Amino acid sequence: MEIPPIIYGVFPSKKREEIISKRNVRVIKEFLRKREKLEIAKKEELAHLKQLHKKRSINRAIYSRLKRVMILTHEQKRIDLIEATIKKSVKMDKSIVNFDSQPIENNQQLEPNSENN
DSSP: OOOOOOOEEEEESHHHHHHHHHHHHHHHHHHHHHHHHHHHHHHHHHHHHHHHHHHSSOHHHHHHHHHHHHHHHHHHHHHHHHHHHHHHHHHETEEEEOOOOOOOOOOHHHHHTTTTT
């Protein structure tokens, strides 16, 4: 749900900033709910892997590999969620509203262990 830029031109700057901040608060709350769901899913999957290892359905080597893959997958989901949230947030640059996110300056910070692969 995007707010058309023309609406921002109609409102005075204080009202415009208020609308933008309310929208960003909603986006942040949505992000926090989704992040919490991801964390719960990650904990459940880890518990399931531990249970499989405990029952000796999988050996230690397979357990460690599956755990690593699961953690990296959840890390990528978290990064995708952050990027989607950045795209949804509204930025205000000198009374001009940009709906496009700024390019991330340091992509290496977001990529998990890219140098170690």
